[in-house]
Amino acid sequence: MPFCAAVLAAAFAVPILGQAQDYPEDLLERVRQAADDVPGALPDSINFIKFAESHRTFAAVIQGGTDEPFVSARTAFQVVYPDGSLMIDAGMDETVHRFYGFGRDEPYWPERNDRVQAALSAANLIVVTHEHGDHVAGILRSPNRDSLAAKAILTETQVRTLTTAPQLPEIGITEQQARDYLVVDYRLYLPVAPGVVLISAPGHTPGHQMVYVRVAGGTEFLFIGDVGWLLENVTELRLRPAETIARIGEDPDALMSQLLWLRGVAEQGVVLVPSHDDRLLSRYAAEGLLGDDLVLPSLGD
Numbered sequence: 001m002p003f004c005a006a007v008l009a010a011a012f013a014v015p016i017l018g019q020a021q022d023y024p025e026d027l028l029e030r031v032r033q034a035a036d037d038v039p040g041a042l043p044d045s046i047n048f049i050k051f052a053e054s055h056r057t058f059a060a061v062i063q064g065g066t067d068e069p070f071v072s073a074r075t076a077f078q079v080v081y082p083d084g085s086l087m088i089d090a091g092m093d094e095t096v097h098r099f100y101g102f103g104r105d106e107p108y109w110p111e112r113n114d115r116v117q118a119a120l121s122a123a124n125l126i127v128v129t130h131e132h133g134d135h136v137a138g139i140l141r142s143p144n145r146d147s148l149a150a151k152a153i154l155t156e157t158q159v160r161t162l163t164t165a166p167q168l169p170e171i172g173i174t175e176q177q178a179r180d181y182l183v184v185d186y187r188l189y190l191p192v193a194p195g196v197v198l199i200s201a202p203g204h205t206p207g208h209q210m211v212y213v214r215v216a217g218g219t220e221f222l223f224i225g226d227v228g229w230l231l232e233n234v235t236e237l238r239l240r241p242a243e244t245i246a247r248i249g250e251d252p253d254a255l256m257s258q259l260l261w262l263r264g265v266a267e268q269g270v271v272l273v274p275s276h277d278d279r280l281l282s283r284y285a286a287e288g289l290l291g292d293d294l295v296l297p298s299l300g301d
């Protein structure tokens with residue numbers, strides 16, 4: 001069995017094109033300054049929505065994890081400004097959702113994904129943490145693809161993955177389609193909106209990035225995407241298990257250097273938000289750090 005898994009992993013692992021990078025010592029300070037680069041009012045609040053779940057065990061998501069069940073939340077985030085909004089990640093339709101069930105039936109709420117689509121339509125700008133289907137499909141496979149694409153930032157590396165080695169065929173795009181998006185290239189970090197800075201973090205995928213957000217009240221958030229699937233990946237400096245790393249084709253050295261940096265960032269009081277940590281997101285909602293539903297313009301109901 002382990003033999004088969006290893007062969008499969010070797011056959012399907014996609015080489016990581018980005019290189020492992022140690023972040024400069026002063027990166028957080030520079031990101032904080034860059035958050036002021038784009039003038040305008042800071043966001044007031046941040047909301048999330050869980051539109052699907054995957055059911056795993058801790059053993060499958062963190063090195064040395066137990067066989068206790070782990071609920072992975074599939075999520076999208078809405079950064080709310082006084083006069084607009086920015087979306088982080090884009091949800092996915094049910095066809096893409098089924099890919100992640102490995103043949104099992106896992107929870108999916110189509111009406112919640114409809115809310116993600118409505119929030120994307122209402123947003124001024126859309127960014128995605130990375131090029132996996134559960135984060136990006138909503139801007140690739142949507143009845144409103146053209147209008148969403150025109151305000152959706154993809155990085156050159158994300159586009160390279162989507163055009164040459166998409167995670168599943170359904171999210172592949174052509175070079176021609178890629179031109180519909182706001183395709184950017186940057187080395188380390190890039191401010192994109194008042195209070196919002198992208199931070200390059202290749203490792204989970206070649207085009208993975210994190211999103212720093214400072215809200216008007218002063219609270220700082222870092223949306224770490226899938227650098228860790230749960231906060232304990234960071235706080236205990238534990239990667240995903242070796243089989244999972246191989247299956248995804250991750251760069252473990254890059255991920256470990258990101259986990260180290262993130263642990264220091266958390267010690268500075270920045271709120272870390274992993275995309276999939278269901279229990280943590282519920283806790284943040286209970287504490288009032290994040291709203292647990294998206295705010296939508298009246299849909300005429």
Ligand SMILES: [Zn+2]
Pocket residue numbers: 132134135226275276
């Ligand atoms: Zn993910």
